[in-house]
Amino acid sequence: MHEPHSGPDRRMFLRATALSGAALTFGGLATPSASAAPGGFPDYTYVRTLLTPSQLKYNPTGEIIFPTVRGVYDKLSSPLGRYYLYYAPHDAPGGICLAYGDSMEGPFTEYPDNPIVSNKWDPHYSVTHVSSPHVLWNQDAKEFWLYFHGENTTTRLARSKNGVDFTYDKVVLTTSMMPAGTSETSYARVFRYDLPSRGARYVMLFMINNTTDHRDIGWGWSADGRNWTFAQTPLVRHSDVGAVNIGGPHLLTRDGSAFVVYNKDKSSGGDMMITEVGADFSLRKHLGVFYNSRSAPPDNGRSAAPTFGTDGGVPYMVYEAGERLAGSIAVARG
Template identity: 70%
Template sequence: MTLDRRRFLRSASAATAATAGGTLLALGEPGATPALAAPGGFPDYRYVRTLLTPEKLSYNPTGEIIFPCVRGVYDRLPTFLGRYYLYYAPHDRPGGICLAYGDSLEGPFTEYPRNPIVGNVWKPHYSVSHVSSPHVMWHAGRREMWLYFHGENNTTRLARSKDGIHFRYDKAVLTTAMLPAGTTETSYARVFPYRLPDRGARYVMVFMRNDRANHRDIGWGWSADGRTWTFDPEPLIDHAAVGASDVSGAHLLRRGGRTYVVYHTDKGSGGNILITEVGADFSRRDHLGVFYDSGSAAPENGRAAAPAFGTDRGVPYMIYEAGGRLSGVIAMARG
């Protein structure tokens, strides 16, 4: 299917959604009715501008940054540097969890002057080659920002903060030993408040998993407290089921009482962000196709990845990696 054809179908879907009074819910965030729609009735996000470029950052050990996560903090923290905190990281050693802040999801974002806020050595807890892939969840019960990040690629860790800047280490929450034998990577995790009553769960995790076949899939797990997890031994999204060599960078979305996972493919498989409906209990596997088409021009250069979502004054936004892996920027698209 051509890009123009996809956009025509999205426009038709949007008209149906608008007639039905459809709204966007980027898990836990209120949204606005989109004028255009992607599969599932989500907005047809369009690239607007670059938010962060490695060469313009003071903390730039490797010339690359990945995996943005944006959180509104103005209604959650007693004091804050800006209405929105944008977390990101280099990937290659030493990596480092970084923070930028701004008053609008349109930007501009200002680099926190003392990055990284979490490094690859945190005595006595760990000393690893790199830490990366920050995902921050607001824990309403604890009134804390919970940071999930990886380092090494076989371990996902948790740290917690009262102000979103200064974190205290908690524990490792996911390792390859918790999945079937032969698993080699468990990283790029995102965690969301989500109730699964039959499993006694209040939180769900989606993450990238790899094994000796060296084709990356999306895994998932559930937890009662966000700290101790149970993981499905089978992939949530199998790379082969969506015609890709690798999939990664998953994010959970809900709309109209339905649950979806979006994730990106490797550039060799299109470099796009895809969407799958997984059902309220994660038993469904309805692969709906392209959620976001990467453009051939800069800064995307045929690859869009690791999306995060937010809503600012009723307008939905997607913050994502644009460009080749380890040679891209953090970009913003508006719905």
């Protein structure tokens, strides 16, 4: 996933998660890892709940989803906190929201003027809802690039110098770019990842649905993060892993190979799964459960939409915990 970071200390965001033997490597620093999930990644353990809808000032629907956490202390001269946590309600009107804090374990403070992006943005769009924020630090442009959906048929891009105030850019993905019968192309995450054979420097992972009403993981590639080519067949199919639906994909890398972490719907177990796709995305090696959702709160048997980072050399996973549209944002430590 290659999120470039620099700075005087080593509390860096996860760029390309790498394990060599029992050592977890972040930006050249090795940290012992007591145990490992499939693929050699850390075995994450729930720490605490970070955000609960009922405790938020902006709470139009009583639910929030799809966190993205980014280290900003080495990119901004006067940040609100060391880490920015983006999230959103899903149901109408949705709204892209921000919280900030100085530790991956929290606490996080709600930005007072949420939402920072709403479901109406003249003259660009007026939709029932916007949701699923994924923020990429684009080192080439020295900007925060926000990918978000609204409606579920359309993924858009907005750009910001400070991570708070965004300028609309363009539509980057719609159902019309996929095979006939495609009904949803949403929940996209974008990563800095080189695919030389395709002339690409960025990879997008997203959820795709069609007339069968079974959600799969789609993917695309881009030279600049704005103009995309999309595979016309799923990267991971729900049937590959015995699920009704899969979604919330995230890219990890290790030892020169790429892996996709994603979640099953609760009726299929509610856990996060991992599939190795190889350096060129031609491999399909399903490795099993990446994170086993706890039956206790806040997971209540479902975990989804992970985002990853480190703090003081310790790996963390921030994720959507609990029933779909009735959960919270939680953090687990590796």
